Amino acid sequence: MRGNYSQEAERWGMFNMNTQTNNDFDSLRKSLIAKIHIAKKTLGLSECNYRALLEKITGKNSCKDMGVTDLKDVISEMKRLGFEARPKSKKRPVSRKADIPQVKKIRAYWISLYHLGEITDSSEEALKSFAQRYAKVEHLNWLTSYEADKVIKALRGWLDRVGYYHPTNSDYDVLGYPDADNICLINLQSKILGIEDIYEWLRNFTNGQYSSINGMPTDVAHSVIKQLGSEIREFKDQYGL
Template structure:
């Protein structure tokens, strides 16, 4: 999801949470950003609208925590464990490893990688750890 779409979603969630009817919502958009519709907002005015909602008492919900460790077949469990250790040491989420799998192998999730691909992910994370001075075991 793009940053723009995420911000527009936040605006509509804030509208709902604050219980604004359409007329009041559109007048707020016009007062703060000079537009009548959220689709006409640019990044700067989007931030102004979100700040106004927060000023009015809206509190954005906390970000969802990362996903759980992927379930791996027995032949891959050790490699997934190593990947998990590297991610924890670097304070990164599973989304980071999923992004690596996507860039390296065009596979969306780590758990869908075959053992050979997992070995390559471990190698890449080992290289990253050495480059950033983190311990490699």
């Protein structure tokens, strides 16, 4: 009886050919499977979401049951979700300017730290002073891509230390943007303030209109975040934290 991949091997012109060619086919499969596992980790997919993605794209929930075509289809979907294979060259892109998403992420992280009471000045000038620890520039838009990544890494690490959970691609797929970010921030804010029932708090704050962030209008969610942030800063100021 032929192996699980005999039909595909025939399409690739590999069945009943020499051992070296069959080995090449197996090596290609192993390489694609390894890339899928890297993509799973990079995208932060849970085991459940990972298996669901495989099933959705190929009708199979394990790479070991897939041929090259299926594996390539899975990689294409993972790339659509944001996975980028690491380039072979590790040269620093010192001349390329930071793109808009990088600068937006820097500002978003800075504002999140403000709403968590980690900084008291959310101004552009204060952010510039912080960024200048990593690059001597007068404006964020003058950062190179490499310098912007250093600033992002520093801010992300700061958020990690205070317990912020960074949404994964699968979170965005389920909750959408910006709900995923808002939910993660509000969850940590409520934890800092010791709010036992955030749903009840939301109902009271919105006069009974909303009890969940998911689906809440962005302006209302921002009002919630600002109010909680104000209470955190007041609390920390009162107790000298």
